[in-house]
Amino acid sequence: MDSLIVVAGATGDLGHRIVTALRQRNAPVRALVRPETDPAKIDRLTQQGVQVQPVDFSDSVALTRACAGASCVLSALAGLREVIIDTQTQLLNAAVAAGVPRFIPSDFASDYTQQAPGLNRNFDLRRELQAIIDQAPIAATSILNGAFAEVLTYNIPLLDFKQQQVGYWEDADWQIDFTTMDDTAAFTAAAALDPTTPASCALPAFSLVRASW
Numbered sequence: 001m002d003s004l005i006v007v008a009g010a011t012g013d014l015g016h017r018i019v020t021a022l023r024q025r026n027a028p029v030r031a032l033v034r035p036e037t038d039p040a041k042i043d044r045l046t047q048q049g050v051q052v053q054p055v056d057f058s059d060s061v062a063l064t065r066a067c068a069g070a071s072c073v074l075s076a077l078a079g080l081r082e083v084i085i086d087t088q089t090q091l092l093n094a095a096v097a098a099g100v101p102r103f104i105p106s107d108f109a110s111d112y113t114q115q116a117p118g119l120n121r122n123f124d125l126r127r128e129l130q131a132i133i134d135q136a137p138i139a140a141t142s143i144l145n146g147a148f149a150e151v152l153t154y155n156i157p158l159l160d161f162k163q164q165q166v167g168y169w170e171d172a173d174w175q176i177d178f179t180t181m182d183d184t185a186a187f188t189a190a191a192a193l194d195p196t197t198p199a200s201c202a203l204p205a206f207s208l209v210r211a212s213w
């Protein structure tokens with residue numbers, strides 16, 4: 001296995017899980033980190049055999065150099081407009097300038113292509129980035145995993161183990177897809193390493209069809 005995968009956001013929760021899955025497949029990984037990133041998170045990557053490349057994401061020349069030689073540039077960055085649109089567009093442009101054939105943006109969401117614009121800020125940002133990617137000479141893959149199953153127990157209190165309650169919306173027939181973070185990471189690593197991966201990958205996530213009983 002010699003396909004170099006360049007990962008932005010490798011110090012994050014999902015990003016680190018993706019890097020771990022890539023290393024389990026013996027893939028060479030280069031992690032692009034901010035100069036101010038927590039050194040402990042960098043040490044953890046280095047111990048996993050990851051090449052860590054500090055880079056100023058606003059420096060297009062340095063970012064292009066940092067992407068050179070990759071078979072895929074993968075983003076697990078998290079944030080709002082300045083990250084999802086601005087930083088990821090800088091990363092996309094650097095990948096294109098470096099001649100990288102494939103790009104995976106930090107989507108990791110429900111299938112926003114099926115949702116009406118204006119209802120969800122995060123989906124709208126992903127849709128906006130997708131339009132930019134569509135104009136770029138690079139093959140891109142969106143990973144559409146639904147919600148992280150872990151989030152359902154706190155951020156979206158759908159599964160309240162403490163109270164032994166299950167929450168629901170409206171008439172409880174609203175379908176919600178969710179996938180664990182580790183399954184999402186393993187799937188993403190496989191997609192990054194497979195040059196035949198299609199443009200959109202919806203995980204065979206669990207679907208909570210009736211959320212009450």
Ligand SMILES: NC(=O)c1ccc[n+]([C@@H]2O[C@H](COP(=O)([O-])OP(=O)(O)OC[C@H]3O[C@@H](n4cnc5c(N)ncnc54)[C@H](OP(=O)(O)O)[C@@H]3O)[C@@H](O)[C@H]2O)c1
Pocket residue numbers: 008009010011012013014015033034036037038041057076077078079082083087106107108109110145146147148149151
């Ligand atoms: N579907 C779901 O239910 C669900 C739930 C949560 C998250 N997500 C999505 O999953 C993806 C990863 O989220 P996460 O929870 O793993 O994020 P996280 O743990 O907060 O990690 C964020 C990563 O982005 C980096 N980063 C943030 N701002 C940056 C910037 N301006 N420049 C460069 N790097 C920057 C951080 O680097 P530092 O270490 O330097 O800070 C870190 O590596 C995101 O797309 C997020 O929206 C989906």
